Amino acid sequence: xxxxxxxxxxxxxxxxxxxxxxxxxxxxxxxxxxxxxxxxxxxxxxxxxxxxxxxxxxxxxxxxxxxxxxxxxxxxxxxxxxxxxxxxxxxxxxxxxxxxxxxxxxxxxxxxxxxxxxxxxxxxxxxxxxxxxxxxxxxxxxxxxxxxxxxxxxxxxxxxxxxxxxxxxxxxxxxxxxxxxxxxxxxxxxxxxxxxxxxxxxxxxxxxxxxxxxxxxxxxxxxxxxxxxxxxxxxxxxxxxxxxxxxxxxxxxxxxxxxxxxxxxxxxxxxxxxxxxxxxxxxxxxxxxxxxxxxxxxxxxxxxxxxxxxxxxxxxxxxxxxxxxxxxxxxxxxxxxxxxxxxxxxxxxxxxxxxxxxxxxxxxxxxxxxxxxxxxxxxxxxxxxxxxxxxxxxxxxxxxxxxxxxxxxxxxxxxxxxxxxxxxxxxxxxxxxxxxxxxxxxxxxxxxxxxxxxxxxxxxxxxxxx
Numbered sequence: 001x002x003x004x005x006x007x008x009x010x011x012x013x014x015x016x017x018x019x020x021x022x023x024x025x026x027x028x029x030x031x032x033x034x035x036x037x038x039x040x041x042x043x044x045x046x047x048x049x050x051x052x053x054x055x056x057x058x059x060x061x062x063x064x065x066x067x068x069x070x071x072x073x074x075x076x077x078x079x080x081x082x083x084x085x086x087x088x089x090x091x092x093x094x095x096x097x098x099x100x101x102x103x104x105x106x107x108x109x110x111x112x113x114x115x116x117x118x119x120x121x122x123x124x125x126x127x128x129x130x131x132x133x134x135x136x137x138x139x140x141x142x143x144x145x146x147x148x149x150x151x152x153x154x155x156x157x158x159x160x161x162x163x164x165x166x167x168x169x170x171x172x173x174x175x176x177x178x179x180x181x182x183x184x185x186x187x188x189x190x191x192x193x194x195x196x197x198x199x200x201x202x203x204x205x206x207x208x209x210x211x212x213x214x215x216x217x218x219x220x221x222x223x224x225x226x227x228x229x230x231x232x233x234x235x236x237x238x239x240x241x242x243x244x245x246x247x248x249x250x251x252x253x254x255x256x257x258x259x260x261x262x263x264x265x266x267x268x269x270x271x272x273x274x275x276x277x278x279x280x281x282x283x284x285x286x287x288x289x290x291x292x293x294x295x296x297x298x299x300x301x302x303x304x305x306x307x308x309x310x311x312x313x314x315x316x317x318x319x320x321x322x323x324x325x326x327x328x329x330x331x332x333x334x335x336x337x338x339x340x341x342x343x344x345x346x347x348x349x350x351x352x353x354x355x356x357x358x359x360x361x362x363x364x365x366x367x368x369x370x371x372x373x374x375x376x377x378x379x380x381x382x383x384x385x386x387x388x389x390x391x392x393x394x395x396x397x398x399x400x401x402x403x404x405x406x407x408x409x410x411x412x413x414x415x416x417x418x419x420x421x422x423x424x425x426x427x428x429x430x431x432x433x434x435x436x437x438x439x440x441x442x443x444x445x446x447x448x449x450x451x452x453x454x455x456x457x458x459x460x461x462x463x464x465x466x
Contacts, residue, residue, distance in 0.1 A: 022157050023146040025228050028221030030164035033139055035214030036103065037165045039110055040078070040132065041308075042172030042207035044278045045301040046180040047071060048420075049286055050200045058197030060118060064283065065421040071279050072417015074125045079410030081133025086141075086403025088134065090396070095138035095145075096228065102134030103215045110208030114201050124204070137402040142228050144390030144398065152326055155387045156319045162383040163315040166308035172210070176203040177301030249394055252461065256392040259459040260401065262452065263336055263385065264408040269445050270381055271412025272419060273343055273438050274374060277304055279420035280434070281367065287425045290361045303367055310375035318379045332388045332460070333453040337446050339381030344442030346373035350435035358428040392460060 017024040051067035053059025062070070089098040109127030112120045143161050147154045179185055180203030186196035249257075285291065286300035322329050330338070346369070353366035385405065393401035419438065424430045 025146050025225050029143055032214045032218040034164040034168040035210050037168035038172045038210035039207040041169040042176035045173040045176055045304045046203050048282055058200050064423055068417050068420035072414045076410045076414035077129035078132045079406040081129050082137040082406030083403035085133035086137045086400045089138045090400055095141045098134045098138040102131040105131030107208050107211040113204035137406050140386050141402050145228050155322045158383040158387040159315050159319040166311035169308035170305045173301045173304040176206050177299040179203040179206055181299040253394045255459040259456050266449050267408040268412040271409050272415035275413050275416035280423040283423055288357045289364045306371040310372050314379055333456040335380045335384045337449045339377040340442050340446035342377030343374050344439050346370045347435050347439035354428050354431035
């Protein structure tokens with residue numbers, strides 16, 4: 001009799017339908033996250049350009065430092081709210097309902113920004129931050145719950161999920177950038193008697209439509225997600241002891257939490273550099289780069305599609321790499337170290353690029369090289385980080401720990417906004433110091449993390465090192 005629950009659990013696991021070797025529930029979560037990221041990255045691709053554009057061009061007329069500060073606070077809030085969002089799912093709604101509520105609030109936020117009003121723009125940013133806090137950590141938790149403990153497919157599954165994020169991020173700057181800054185669309189607005197200076201808000205509206213599509217996909221996937229992310233009844237929590245609030249954490253739990261916290265510190269530094277593409281690098285592309293191919297110009301936000309394009313191309317390669325290596329793949333701390341090395345090397349490219357701006361606009365190929373190396377680092381750190389948290393966090397705190405993971409991303413985004421404030425378009429030496437400092441800081445961090453890796457491995461323990 002005592003073995004019956006275990007046998008039932010095994011039989012249930014065997015009965016779960018699969019798609020391309022992964023649980024079928026990965027498919028709707030993949031597409032829901034795709035459209036949520038379309039909405040977020042679409043809006044973000046034009047946000048700082050909108051804030052720094054003159055009122056005559058339909059913008060808010062902020063200077064770079066003010067706009068960068070607002071950008072930093074906003075992107076920080078988007079991820080900071082993941083901490084209470086994880087708590088809400090753990091103790092009140094369950095991950096599944098939290099994702100639905102978050103998507104609804106995000107859509108309302110985007111549609112608030114359709115109107116040309118500073119107050120409504122800030123209201124929209126606030127709603128998006130709250131909604132993302134409910135959706136972002138909990139949809140990642142749901143992906144983690146699709147896999148059994150120590151399932152070798154877990155990192156591969158998160159890499160595939162991460163590709164969905166980046167398909168949305170690829171499409172968003174192209175669609176939203178075209179609507180907000182495309183000369184063709186501005187001429188179309190003029191032809192129908194609309195003010196072309198208000199094209200920004202068509203871009204914001206398109207982002208909202210993307211989130212609505214994501215919600216539709218999610219609501220149509222009831223069967224594929226049956227039992228995934230449901231709220232755990234209080235009586236069951238008390239009976240099983242798996243999620244009882246009063247249950248004490250074991251020494252092993254605390255060690256694993258300690259390992260996660262160490263990795264958090266380096267995650268902050270990674271995202272501070274990575275998120276420059278929506279801030280100072282967006283301005284660099286708009287003001288200092290020749291955004292043209294074959295003599296035909298294109299909107300600067302289009303370049304933000306390079307990063308997700310590279311992710312889409314490299315995700316299958318990294319996914320296959322981790323699966324083929326299986327037990328021989330690098331440990332999570334080593335993957336993090338590689339991530340810092342790649343992104344540090346990426347920013348070394350900006351040193352000659354910024355020096356050349358003294359002679360005029362530079363080729364956009366400098367940014368192509370930076371984004372490619374940046375993505376190599378991202379593939380070593382970001383999906384691996386999501387997988388690591390779901391693997392190491394105590395079962396009853398996984399939502400809260402995922403929220404804490406996004407707290408690190410939040411602080412990195414705020415630091416990104418602070419650093420972006422040092423962008424000065426007409427001072428090549430200032431730009432060299434900005435990007436050179438980022439590069440050397442990342443490379444030094446990689447060395448420090450490499451030295452800490454043996455300690456982190458001891459905290460994680462042999463059963464969950466990879």
